Amino acid sequence: MAEPTRAPSVDKAGRKIDAVAATLDAAYGPRRWHAHGDPLDELVATVLSQHTSDTNTARAFASLKAAFPDYEAVRAAPTAAVAAAIRTGGLAQVKAPRIQRILDAIAAEHGALSLALLRGMGLDAARAWLLGLPGVGPKTAACVLLFALGLPALPVDTHVHRVARRLGAIGPQVSAERAHAVLEADLGDDRDRVYAFHLNAIAHGRAVCTARRPSCDRCPLTGCCDYYAVIAT
Numbered sequence: 001m002a003e004p005t006r007a008p009s010v011d012k013a014g015r016k017i018d019a020v021a022a023t024l025d026a027a028y029g030p031r032r033w034h035a036h037g038d039p040l041d042e043l044v045a046t047v048l049s050q051h052t053s054d055t056n057t058a059r060a061f062a063s064l065k066a067a068f069p070d071y072e073a074v075r076a077a078p079t080a081a082v083a084a085a086i087r088t089g090g091l092a093q094v095k096a097p098r099i100q101r102i103l104d105a106i107a108a109e110h111g112a113l114s115l116a117l118l119r120g121m122g123l124d125a126a127r128a129w130l131l132g133l134p135g136v137g138p139k140t141a142a143c144v145l146l147f148a149l150g151l152p153a154l155p156v157d158t159h160v161h162r163v164a165r166r167l168g169a170i171g172p173q174v175s176a177e178r179a180h181a182v183l184e185a186d187l188g189d190d191r192d193r194v195y196a197f198h199l200n201a202i203a204h205g206r207a208v209c210t211a212r213r214p215s216c217d218r219c220p221l222t223g224c225c226d227y228y229a230v231i232a233t
């Protein structure tokens with residue numbers, strides 16, 4: 001992370017989110033969106049990422065792709081075989097049937113195991129379609145929308161939620177699920193900006209604004225942080 005530059009509490013227009021986003025960009029670098037891959041791959045990988053590390057997710061995903069020639073084979077396989085293939089990702093007994101239920105639903109709804117139909121939809125319609133799949137919540141849907149489709153949806157994971165709540169970018173009672181809509185409305189429809197905010201808030205949550213003991217003494221966001229305003233008095 002670059003040397004901290006203290007952020008003002010709001011930008012010239014009085015918007016906290018803009019001051020926060022600009023400061024995170026300065027600290028961690030602006031990021032430009034790039035396509036992460038096929039939407040169905042992204043959806044499956046996101047299911048595999050639940051409650052495990054990025055490394056384990058990548059291992060489980062690679063193992064799944066190596067074990068089956070395509071998603072039709074994953075769908076048709078005994079659930080135990082799918083679970084065996086994704087064992088390195090943890091919670092395989094939960095994730096295997098979840099993936100198969102999602103594949104069943106996509107096939108039933110769309111007639112093909114593909115999410116290519118989402119490319120022609122706008123953000124709201126594509127999100128509604130994804131949320132109609134079994135076991136797909138706001139964060140999983142937002143990962144597909146942002147990373148694979150380039151739509152300005154913000155995945156709110158535990159780091160994004162914690163950092164946003166401490167800063168006061170969302171209210172103290174706003175759940176992670178609800179935070180998707182609140183933060184997206186504030187960030188606007190620039191996908192590069194949404195993408196950068198997502199990655200930078202995670203980086204900040206991991207390196208500085210950690211769950212147990214945030215390192216406020218080396219944080220560039222003290223000037224616009226509600227949590228810091230309380231502990232500094």
Ligand code: SF4
Binds near residue numbers: 216226
């Ligand atoms: S000032 Fe402290 S609580 Fe606020 S964002 Fe920075 S590290 Fe987190």
